[in-house]
Amino acid sequence: MHKLNQSIEEEYDAAIIGAGNGGLVAATQLALEGKKIILFEQHNVPGGFATSFVRGRFEFEASLHELCDYGPESNKGGIRKLFEELGIDIPIAKVPEAYNLIITSPNEKLDITVPFGVNDYINCIIKEVPKSEKSVKKFIRLCQEVHEALNYIKESRGNPDKKILMGEYGNFLRTAAYSLDDVLEALKIPKKAQDIIKGYWVYLAIPTNRINFTIYAAMLYFFLIRGAYIPKHRSSGYTMALEKRIRELGGKIEFNTKVEKIIVKDGKITGLETSHGDKIKTNFIISNASPTLVYNNLIYPDSERPDVGYQFVNARRHAVSCFVLYLGLNKSAEELGIENYSYVISESTDTEKIYESFKNLECPRIQATICMNNTITDASPQGTSILIITSFFRPKTWTGINENEYFTLKNKIAMELIEKFEKATNTSISESIEEMEIATPETYSRYTGTYKGVTYGYEVDSWDSTLPRLMRMNEERYIEGLKICGGFSFQGVSYTNSLLSGQITALLTLQELMNEEGDDE
Amino acid sequence: MSKEEPELKVKIKGKIRDLLAFSKLTSKREKKIEKASAEPIETDFLKQLAKNLHPNYQHLIIDKIIKETKSSQTFRLIADPESETKKLAYFRAGQYISLKVNINGYSITRPYTISSSPTDVTRGFYEITIKKEENGFLTNYIWENWNEGTKILSSGPEGFFYYQPVRDSKNIVGIAGGSGITSFRSIAKEIAEGILDINLTILYGCSDEEDILFYEELKDLESKFPTKIKLVIALSCEEITMEGCEKGFISSDIIKKYADIRKNTFFICGPQMMYDYIDGEIDKLKIPEKRIRKEVYGEIKDVLKFPDYPRENLEKIYNIKVHIGNIPKEIPAKATDTILVSMEKAKISPPSSCRSGECGFCRSYLVSGEIFVPSKSDGRRAAEKQFNYFHPCSSYPKSDLEIVVPRKK
Numbered sequence: 037m038h039k040l041n042q043s044i045e046e047e048y049d050a051a052i053i054g055a056g057n058g059g060l061v062a063a064t065q066l067a068l069e070g071k072k073i074i075l076f077e078q079h080n081v082p083g084g085f086a087t088s089f090v091r092g093r094f095e096f097e098a099s100l101h102e103l104c105d106y107g108p109e110s111n112k113g114g115i116r117k118l119f120e121e122l123g124i125d126i127p128i129a130k131v132p133e134a135y136n137l138i139i140t141s142p143n144e145k146l147d148i149t150v151p152f153g154v155n156d157y158i159n160c161i162i163k164e165v166p167k168s169e170k171s172v173k174k175f176i177r178l179c180q181e182v183h184e185a186l187n188y189i190k191e192s193r194g195n196p197d198k199k200i201l202m203g204e205y206g207n208f209l210r211t212a213a214y215s216l217d218d219v220l221e222a223l224k225i226p227k228k229a230q231d232i233i234k235g236y237w238v239y240l241a242i243p244t245n246r247i248n249f250t251i252y253a254a255m256l257y258f259f260l261i262r263g264a265y266i267p268k269h270r271s272s273g274y275t276m277a278l279e280k281r282i283r284e285l286g287g288k289i290e291f292n293t294k295v296e297k298i299i300v301k302d303g304k305i306t307g308l309e310t311s312h313g314d315k316i317k318t319n320f321i322i323s324n325a326s327p328t329l330v331y332n333n334l335i336y337p338d339s340e341r342p343d344v345g346y347q348f349v350n351a352r353r354h355a356v357s358c359f360v361l362y363l364g365l366n367k368s369a370e371e372l373g374i375e376n377y378s379y380v381i382s383e384s385t386d387t388e389k390i391y392e393s394f395k396n397l398e399c400p401r402i403q404a405t406i407c408m409n410n411t412i413t414d415a416s417p418q419g420t421s422i423l424i425i426t427s428f429f430r431p432k433t434w435t436g437i438n439e440n441e442y443f444t445l446k447n448k449i450a451m452e453l454i455e456k457f458e459k460a461t462n463t464s465i466s467e468s469i470e471e472m473e474i475a476t477p478e479t480y481s482r483y484t485g486t487y488k489g490v491t492y493g494y495e496v497d498s499w500d501s502t503l504p505r506l507m508r509m510n511e512e513r514y515i516e517g518l519k520i521c522g523g524f525s526f527q528g529v530s531y532t533n534s535l536l537s538g539q540i541t542a543l544l545t546l547q548e549l550m551n552e553e554g555d556d557e
Numbered sequence: 558m559s560k561e562e563p564e565l566k567v568k569i570k571g572k573i574r575d576l577l578a579f580s581k582l583t584s585k586r587e588k589k590i591e592k593a594s595a596e597p598i599e600t601d602f603l604k605q606l607a608k609n610l611h612p613n614y615q616h617l618i619i620d621k622i623i624k625e626t627k628s629s630q631t632f633r634l635i636a637d638p639e640s641e642t643k644k645l646a647y648f649r650a651g652q653y654i655s656l657k658v659n660i661n662g663y664s665i666t667r668p669y670t671i672s673s674s675p676t677d678v679t680r681g682f683y684e685i686t687i688k689k690e691e692n693g694f695l696t697n698y699i700w701e702n703w704n705e706g707t708k709i710l711s712s713g714p715e716g717f718f719y720y721q722p723v724r725d726s727k728n729i730v731g732i733a734g735g736s737g738i739t740s741f742r743s744i745a746k747e748i749a750e751g752i753l754d755i756n757l758t759i760l761y762g763c764s765d766e767e768d769i770l771f772y773e774e775l776k777d778l779e780s781k782f783p784t785k786i787k788l789v790i791a792l793s794c795e796e797i798t799m800e801g802c803e804k805g806f807i808s809s810d811i812i813k814k815y816a817d818i819r820k821n822t823f824f825i826c827g828p829q830m831m832y833d834y835i836d837g838e839i840d841k842l843k844i845p846e847k848r849i850r851k852e853v854y855g856e857i858k859d860v861l862k863f864p865d866y867p868r869e870n871l872e873k874i875y876n877i878k879v880h881i882g883n884i885p886k887e888i889p890a891k892a893t894d895t896i897l898v899s900m901e902k903a904k905i906s907p908p909s910s911c912r913s914g915e916c917g918f919c920r921s922y923l924v925s926g927e928i929f930v931p932s933k934s935d936g937r938r939a940a941e942k943q944f945n946y947f948h949p950c951s952s953y954p955k956s957d958l959e960i961v962v963p964r965k966k
Contacts, residue, residue: 042882213578269939276940290965343595439647470847482607552644
């Protein structure tokens, strides 16, 4: 009854599906250019994964560990510049160290805190593995070349001069088709130094013999030269800033509204329909929802669903989902002896074996844990602290669980993750838990709507890494007027990539809108 | 890069092979896609699990009404067989469902704790127990209109008031006032069923002997499981005929008498008057926050009790411009009504559930104007405060307002 009279029937320059990192940026960018836009989000808050929630006197970050390519005022990274361009200014804090890597298996024992900064990073590894100096320096030079090559490609707006690529970025080209392991081996880096370098693999969560080298090198190098940052008010600190900015710029946002149909005619976008009966006319849609959902569920009518859309999805491998334990502790980090912000605690350096553990309904054998107060001192009231333990499951693993087992299972895994943290860091936290929440693949499925709760997009094997995705972007646009941003897009997963993908898809859409206007005249 | 360093030449499998591998990246990608199946993806089990555990709506029907006391009734609710609700969502003892009731065109929501045990879900029902309030707009309506067979729309199970084994002590003390006993009935039943392995002491405060809920049932559980369940009644009325009960409100002395204040976790659920009193008693005992779990405060009954409420506004009626969907609508709003209540009175029904500023369902955007939010019910996140978002269910107008409100799911 209310649904009918509240529904929206209007024409827009562009519609955006999903208010995650990509969708929010795309909407803001288009609104900033004076375009008439509408943004639909099925949940009641913005951000997708980039959000926070309150339990008792604690506000927990939902998913962000380290924002890459933000950089200090004096060395602005892409994300800092992006936020400036979009007109948002948020309080932010600098993460003190890259990670504390702890390997717990008795024959591989390792406990090392890796700093940011190219020289500090190299020195730290050399100190631990003296024989690695030459090869590690070579590795860093290679990372730098990858970084510069990608900058060059970006500056050339995706049309790099092949001669320049061959002449100046030969190493970049020659490593682009290989995995992280392939390259580290070829550089003859001692095993222990390799293990230290691979610490960030948890941010992609596929075995290092499959992680594409280019994507890893680019990420690592950004972290080293620009450090890492987190917003003081959690990721909702900027997602809500964007939400407000969109409204100020005249954009419309509708929460609790699920897009049910992307209407296509003769291979071209003509509009969309929602769960509230909204009928939007538009020739341009930017979807923060994945190709998996777009091609399987959203394109309407069925006859407009291209076979190749299904193939595009099925060829790829959905990445992991997360299991996250949020703890509000009633003692300070100092009192508890939690010294670092970011911990990677793994039972082994064999990333294939660890990845296998994501396939069983047991406690995964790795965790990426952050203590928020070690970056934002006042992240929680004085004398308390927030610890967030993240682990991973393959999307299929939780299939078949029934509802009454679900809560028991969650608690069992949570308990083991806590024990493992305590043992690895020689701390005791279980007696200090004042508030806790557990998120599972089910939770992420519910709040973000991603297929099977997948958090990390599609796995970045070399053939499906950023470079081939970018090189084939035009050919892989199967529907005119439709673009995909976010963690499942051409950019690859991560906060930084998702945010940037929003801007890129908005600028491409803008270009097409201008062409369209040109045609009309 | 410094000049003296030799040129970097990385070789993985051979200079030519490496370049070839690069140049083949895109054709490899094309082939992968070409060879892939054109079938739809397999069904998403997690989506189904999420829907089962957290349905947006549950279509229920009253199966049975049980008179508990002079003024209280238990309603046994089952899935409406004519609806899309095929089975009820599982819950954790202590959680509530939010009922959505339509009274002569006014659509309102009210949270009620589930008083049956989670296991009863597998038997197909929930129970909620409601006390009729004097001059209660909703409860009057319920008493007059709800019969066996009446259909009711409800949320999924909500709330965070439940035992969490990783966090809480295995010995818990339930402090209940009035209808607040419902949570502990659910917990006690789950203990008796051998599912929840904890020990529960209930301190149950009532204003009158006649108002005690579930007395026989809880006494029976106590006698069957003497090491696991204990019931203590505290009566605040003048005349007491019942034996073995405590007199007066549940004071720090009574708590000390029955509980280990150094170890137990305390679960508190009751009317607002009780919360206001018990806070002081808990303070005296110096129990750390970690071991205090409180059910949400509920919709504020009397905003004037907050000393920071701007009293000069008391009689005022403001104008609120509400944007919902494509509709802007101007509505009157009493300074002493929450913004949610004003909207409901104007027959705009935005989403809502907890009515205590906690769940975030009604989160809205304040375009202009000023609001008062009692700190007791301020569940906003830091960024929400910074960027003018608010919860209409726990906010009062201090001036004319313009707000953007979401539509229901």
